[in-house]
Amino acid sequence: MTAEPTQDDITREIQEKQREAAERGIPSRHPSRDFAPYRSSILRHPTHELVKTDPEEIERTTPAFGHIDVDPYESDLTIQHPGEPLGERIIVEGRVVDGDGRPVRNQLIEIWQANASGRYIHKRDQHPAPLDPNFTGVGRALTGDDGSYRFVTIKPGPYPWGNHRNAWRPAHIHFSLFGNAFTERLVTQMYFPGDPLFALDPIYQSIPDQAARDRLISTYDHNLSVPEWALGYRWDIVLTGATATWMEDEHADH
Amino acid sequence: MPTTEPDPIATDNAVSGEEHPVLTERLAREQPLEGLPPLVQTPSQTVGPFFGFSLPYDGGPELVPPASPGSVRLHGTVRDGAGTPVPDAIIELWQPDADGRMVQEPGSRHRARGVFTGFGRAAVDAGGHYEFTTVVPGATGDGPRWALLTLFARGLAHHLFTRAYFVAEGEAEPTDSLLSGVAEDRRGTLLARQDTATSYRFDITLQGEGETVFLDYPAAAR
Ligand SMILES: [Fe+2]
Numbered sequence: 001m002t003a004e005p006t007q008d009d010i011t012r013e014i015q016e017k018q019r020e021a022a023e024r025g026i027p028s029r030h031p032s033r034d035f036a037p038y039r040s041s042i043l044r045h046p047t048h049e050l051v052k053t054d055p056e057e058i059e060r061t062t063p064a065f066g067h068i069d070v071d072p073y074e075s076d077l078t079i080q081h082p083g084e085p086l087g088e089r090i091i092v093e094g095r096v097v098d099g100d101g102r103p104v105r106n107q108l109i110e111i112w113q114a115n116a117s118g119r120y121i122h123k124r125d126q127h128p129a130p131l132d133p134n135f136t137g138v139g140r141a142l143t144g145d146d147g148s149y150r151f152v153t154i155k156p157g158p159y160p161w162g163n164h165r166n167a168w169r170p171a172h173i174h175f176s177l178f179g180n181a182f183t184e185r186l187v188t189q190m191y192f193p194g195d196p197l198f199a200l201d202p203i204y205q206s207i208p209d210q211a212a213r214d215r216l217i218s219t220y221d222h223n224l225s226v227p228e229w230a231l232g233y234r235w236d237i238v239l240t241g242a243t244a245t246w247m248e249d250e251h252a253d254h
Numbered sequence: 255m256p257t258t259e260p261d262p263i264a265t266d267n268a269v270s271g272e273e274h275p276v277l278t279e280r281l282a283r284e285q286p287l288e289g290l291p292p293l294v295q296t297p298s299q300t301v302g303p304f305f306g307f308s309l310p311y312d313g314g315p316e317l318v319p320p321a322s323p324g325s326v327r328l329h330g331t332v333r334d335g336a337g338t339p340v341p342d343a344i345i346e347l348w349q350p351d352a353d354g355r356m357v358q359e360p361g362s363r364h365r366a367r368g369v370f371t372g373f374g375r376a377a378v379d380a381g382g383h384y385e386f387t388t389v390v391p392g393a394t395g396d397g398p399r400w401a402l403l404t405l406f407a408r409g410l411a412h413h414l415f416t417r418a419y420f421v422a423e424g425e426a427e428p429t430d431s432l433l434s435g436v437a438e439d440r441r442g443t444l445l446a447r448q449d450t451a452t453s454y455r456f457d458i459t460l461q462g463e464g465e466t467v468f469l470d471y472p473a474a475a476r
Binding site: 046 | 292293294295296297298299300301302303304305306307308309334335336338340346348349350356358359360361362363364366371372373394395397400401402404406407408409410411412413414415431432435436440460461462465466467468469470471472
């Protein structure tokens with residue numbers, strides 16, 4: 001039986017993986033699927049190289065979503081129950097654009113998150129922190145004509161997750177995004193500036209490139225904050241369909 | 255929204271290290287950014303274990319009503335590198351209608367009777383099994399009939415794309431440029447084979463023996 005890895009073990013593994021990535025010298029846009037410090041990845045990453053193919057019409061198109069799919073109230077996660085949720089009320093606002101900066105319009109954004117105590121409403125979340133009867137933690141919105149979105153929610157708490165001893169996820173909001181083509185589909189997580197857990201988190205650190213990691217951190221924007229009511233965070237999202245493998249292959253000596 | 259303020263995309267860390275001073279102006283004119291480097295992709299992160307209260311929705315797996323004329327089941331089991339079923343994956347289906355048309359109809363989340371949107375979403379059950387009710391996709395051109403599947407799971411830092419080529423019982427195996435470029439011993443992983451009169455089976459193996467062919471689209475990246 002192997003002993004439960006400590007944070008130091010995991011941190012050392014993260015640093016080794018990132019050193020290897022730096023030696024390859026290829027800035028990667030996405031996390032590597034083969035990233036053992038994130039233990040659940042070990043049996044779940046493909047070992048064959050992805051097969052490169054030209055996108056056909058199916059892959060170049062994407063579902064249309066409309067007002068039939070999303071109620072405007074779904075973008076406010078603080079009004080889904082009779083009472084107000086506990087925690088720090090925040091506004092998260094930004095734009096979704098493609099690689100040319102063109103807005104991704106009228107597209108579906110879905111978010112989900114833990115409550116202020118770091119507890120998900122999900123039945124398998126075992127974290128002994130309180131549920132909040134006034135907070136579900138699910139939001140949806142359609143982007144505007146300029147690709148903009150805006151959610152009102154509460155700041156999620158960090159939570160333990162059992163990857164190793166004393167493993168804690170930095171506070172984050174999960175985002176699901178559709179682009180202008182299905183190849184641009186993205187599920188990711190938005191973080192908050194200055195989180196002390198960044199360096200310790202193998203999920204966040206599975207992205208080998210610091211500049212790429214930074215793109216997941218929202219910016220506190222005082223102009224977005226509403227006096228006497230909520231703090232504002234801005235986070236813009238770029239969907240190009242570019243993949244890490246492509247970057248790697250372009251530079252790899254086979 | 256007015257764009258009189260400095261453009262956040264140009265200045266904040268969404269694209270740290272890249273300068274896009276005229277982005278706001280170009281956005282206002284809705285023109286592509288000629289002569290400027292493309293913006294940089296936002297990285298993926300795992301869907302995690304706790305999507306079950308958010309991403310699945312009623313009717314998500316049913317692109318057409320169960321048992322409606324022409325409906326078929328597309329189903330399979332997701333397995334990891336040890337052959338163990340993956341109980342926390344979620345799969346999206348995107349496909350043409352039976353006539354091979356890519357429709358642009360809203361209503362995938364709140365389905366209206368008689369409206370085919372081409373999109374569905376199904377979480378696997380505790381045994382790693384997923385199931386859609388849909389139609390056999392028509393061919394969009396001269397080639398074979400297939401649907402795009404996108405798989406998200408805990409432990410998977412970045413989703414995986416694959417294609418399910420529908421093969422009816424007794425039908426010859428399809429060919430196209432993708433299939434002919436895949437090693438013969440792996441080609442079968444892309445085939446959704448008919449297993450009953452109204453059902454097609456498409457298992458997904460993330461790793462190891464029988465590993466599914468997953469796809470990458472370098473030409474799609476701008
Ligand atoms: Fe999470």
